[in-house]
Amino acid sequence: MPYRNTREHWGHVSIALHWLTAGLVLGLLLVGFLMESLPNSPFKRDVYVWHKSFGLIVGALTLLRIGWRLAQPAPALPTGTPAWKRLAAHTGHAGLYLLLLLMPISGALYNYAANFRTPLFDLTVLERAGSVDRELRAIAGALHEWGAWLLVALLLAHTAAALSHHYRLKDTVLHRMAPWIRPPR
Amino acid sequence: MRLIPALLSCLALPAFASTPTVAPAPATATPAVLIAGDGSLLEFHSSYDEESFTGRFERFEARIAFDPASASGHFDVAIDLASAGTENDERDEVLLGAEFFHVLAMPKARYQATRFSRLADGRFIAEGTLSLRGVTRAVPLTFAWTAGPSPRLEGSATVPRLAFQVGTGDWADTALMPDAVEVRTRLQLQPAP
Numbered sequence: 001m002p003y004r005n006t007r008e009h010w011g012h013v014s015i016a017l018h019w020l021t022a023g024l025v026l027g028l029l030l031v032g033f034l035m036e037s038l039p040n041s042p043f044k045r046d047v048y049v050w051h052k053s054f055g056l057i058v059g060a061l062t063l064l065r066i067g068w069r070l071a072q073p074a075p076a077l078p079t080g081t082p083a084w085k086r087l088a089a090h091t092g093h094a095g096l097y098l099l100l101l102l103m104p105i106s107g108a109l110y111n112y113a114a115n116f117r118t119p120l121f122d123l124t125v126l127e128r129a130g131s132v133d134r135e136l137r138a139i140a141g142a143l144h145e146w147g148a149w150l151l152v153a154l155l156l157a158h159t160a161a162a163l164s165h166h167y168r169l170k171d172t173v174l175h176r177m178a179p180w181i182r183p184p185r
Numbered sequence: 186m187r188l189i190p191a192l193l194s195c196l197a198l199p200a201f202a203s204t205p206t207v208a209p210a211p212a213t214a215t216p217a218v219l220i221a222g223d224g225s226l227l228e229f230h231s232s233y234d235e236e237s238f239t240g241r242f243e244r245f246e247a248r249i250a251f252d253p254a255s256a257s258g259h260f261d262v263a264i265d266l267a268s269a270g271t272e273n274d275e276r277d278e279v280l281l282g283a284e285f286f287h288v289l290a291m292p293k294a295r296y297q298a299t300r301f302s303r304l305a306d307g308r309f310i311a312e313g314t315l316s317l318r319g320v321t322r323a324v325p326l327t328f329a330w331t332a333g334p335s336p337r338l339e340g341s342a343t344v345p346r347l348a349f350q351v352g353t354g355d356w357a358d359t360a361l362m363p364d365a366v367e368v369r370t371r372l373q374l375q376p377a378p
Contacts, residue, residue, distance in 0.1 A: 040279045042355045045234075115273045117236060131272050 059104030106143035113137035219374035221247040230367040244268035260298040338372040
């Protein structure tokens, strides 16, 4: 069972972490952009608690992913990939990892500065601060919002690159991460 | 001490009760009206989803006249609901909104009391009424009175929020937010100007 990565393939752990994160991040982005305009209600408050909880989970998964990624090889880019594309790929991936950490951190900071408890659903990860820190809240809020837009941009580039590898360059880059998609012929 | 003979003469000669020489007896004298000064506070305690919080009204006007010896007087407190804060801007927005205090429609709450009784432990109960969101209802306030040149009143009351429609719609769920809201006050009183 190839749960570990090799220079040719992503292992099951990396694939599972990637798609689990992808699903959660898509949901978090969608809910994150919509939830502010919900009318005030217990439901809105619950939505925020879920957003915060799943966001923390993504942060934890990302730490796990980075550890897993550093502990073993990652599949190489196809031979003949030009240097600028290699640089773009590495920068984009580093940016994605960074944002997957920055988003939960800025969100948690915003939450703390607004004097909410830090929730993991019904559990409390961190008690509320006791008072509002409006300056910190403004900084963390701006980071969170700009981070979200940057994440959207990087995810679009990431998806476009994966599709381009699959349909235009006809290599196995997408198939390696999505083994249920047949490799191009 | 001309008072006692005067009173006696009133009793003996009711026909002369309106004699202008009769002074009011000290026990029934109207106590001076006092207002709340520095160090006064008005707080409320509740919880949401088992997380407790404390709110505070930054602006309220209390006019308090109370004679502890006879347990008589009158309270009139006007509370600026928009001054409520719970150290959380998001919660405060909901609190001031239409489903809770609805400050745009009814910016003030009022507590009035003219009947008082004494408890065995030396504290008092004001048998007052609270007007909030257009509802007026009896809300007894239990308080301790510390006499002095600037008397201090320390009291608490339990306000059933749903009777006043504070927290309507889905917010009425008492499993999320109990009906009973504990209100506490400390009034550091000084003579009204």
